[in-house]
Amino acid sequence: MxxxxxxxxxxxxxxxxxxxxxxxxxxxxxxxxxxxxxxxxxxxxxxxxxxxxxxxxxxxxxxxxxxxxxxxxxxxxxxxxxxxxxxxxxxxxxxxxxxxxxxxxxxxxxxxxxxxxxxxxxxxxxxxxxxxxxxxxxxxxxxxxxxxxxxxxxxxxxxxxxxxxxxxxxxxxxxxxxxxxxxxxxxxxxxxxxxxxxxxxxxxxxxxxxxxxxxxxxxxxxxDRVAVMYAGQIVEYGSVDEIFYNPKHPYTWGLLNSMPTLDSTNLEAIPGTPPDLLDPPVGDPFAARNPYAMKIDAEKQPPFFKVSDTHYAATWLLHPDAPKITPPEEIVRRQKLFEQLEAKKEI
Known part of the structure; x- marks a missing residue:
């Protein structure tokens, strides 16, 4: 920029x-x-x-x-x-x-x-x-x-x-x-x-x-850009459109899911509470609250994975060997919108 x-x-x-x-x-x-x-x-x-x-x-x-x-x-x-x-x-x-x-x-x-x-x-x-x-x-x-x-x-x-x-x-x-x-x-x-x-x-x-x-x-x-923070760390950052319409970190999904939109009124709070930073967890700090957590989440902190030149997220779900999962309904809806927006840009 x-x-x-x-x-x-x-x-x-x-x-x-x-x-x-x-x-x-x-x-x-x-x-x-x-x-x-x-x-x-x-x-x-x-x-x-x-x-x-x-x-x-x-x-x-x-x-x-x-x-x-x-x-x-x-x-x-x-x-x-x-x-x-x-x-x-x-x-x-x-x-x-x-x-x-x-x-x-x-x-x-x-x-x-x-x-x-x-x-x-x-x-x-x-x-x-x-x-x-x-x-x-x-x-x-x-x-x-x-x-x-x-x-x-x-x-x-x-x-x-x-x-x-x-x-x-x-x-x-x-x-x-x-x-x-x-x-x-x-x-x-x-x-x-x-x-x-x-x-x-x-x-x-x-x-x-x-x-x-x-x-x-x-x-x-x-x-213009958004950095998502959790437990004293940045876990995802990208342009405002990338974070809103194509989020990759389960914590960002949780934040978006608990936000009212015109289409959805059933808001879901993120279960559990953030970790105690007197003794931070070894792996992904969000693991205990993450319904998609894998074994590695409890063992090793994820690095930042690149989604695009401007978009990075620290979650093992982006590792090539991670299982393919379906995000919450609201997130899938946003990602479809994002694909449409991106397709329009290419025309």
Missing amino acids: GERILDVKNLEIDFHTYAGEVKAIRDVSFHLDKGETLAIVGESGSGKSVTTKSLMGLLANNALVKGGQILFHDEDLLKKTEKEMQNIRGKDIAMIFQDPMTSLDPTMKIGRQIAEPLMKHKKVEKKKALAQALEILKLVGITDAEKRINDYPHQFSGGQRQRIVIAIALVCYPEILIADEPTTALDVTIQAQILDLMKELQEKIETSIIFITHDLGVVAGMA
Whole structure:
């Protein structure tokens, strides 16, 4: 695709707890190109937020980076000091958090909160910074922005607060925007508005987005590529169409199966729970929950098998010697659609 601005290689992160070392992130690699949106999807506890916090240098005190690199324009962020990271955070890489109420200072007018990153990172004088804050407030769709710029967070609705949080994240025109479940606390209509807004702003300021979510449904209209995470590892990645219509990992099947579609309303939750990362399983971490698991799944971790130039999945089902199995009905339906889409492309 385009120019690569972020390259995460073999990232390993443990958490030191009273019970022992939790192996939270286990050999995770992915990249991000200029102007694209990468969605990282998985159940809670799969390691999505830990991964993105490591990009920002915001890991908890008990976190230990055991290995790997986070290359931003070929410079390893893991080697930077806290002071150096403070200059990158908010200016080059910004983050929208889940809950807008905890990200906003209740005692400070929102105009000042939006202007602050400009004053800090770009050394813009206060009057100019407030003028720019007003512009971005209009851009994120706050009505009567001139009047509202002097209001406090509690005077806004949840959806408006989330727009303000987005304004703060985007005011310095960061190269990378990390959105961690940015619409979880909002109702569906406002959720759709916020996602549309993010796409619109992305085109205007050419930022690249890493979008974290447990909801595959949100990803369809949002992402270019998708990485599916499970038990601290990426188990499948590909273009949004490949993951939606031609998924190969049983965990991705499970996630898609538990998602409502227009045709199917009988949702199936994935049985069981993710493994304990204090003592990760030897083989495929999904084996215990996988109805298609084979003997080898309990013995050996699967490597990534190539499905296409852009699509890889870590499952033994893709091994040439694996038995041919029929995926769930919903997945078969999607794969047929995918074949039709691909056939049209070839015409």
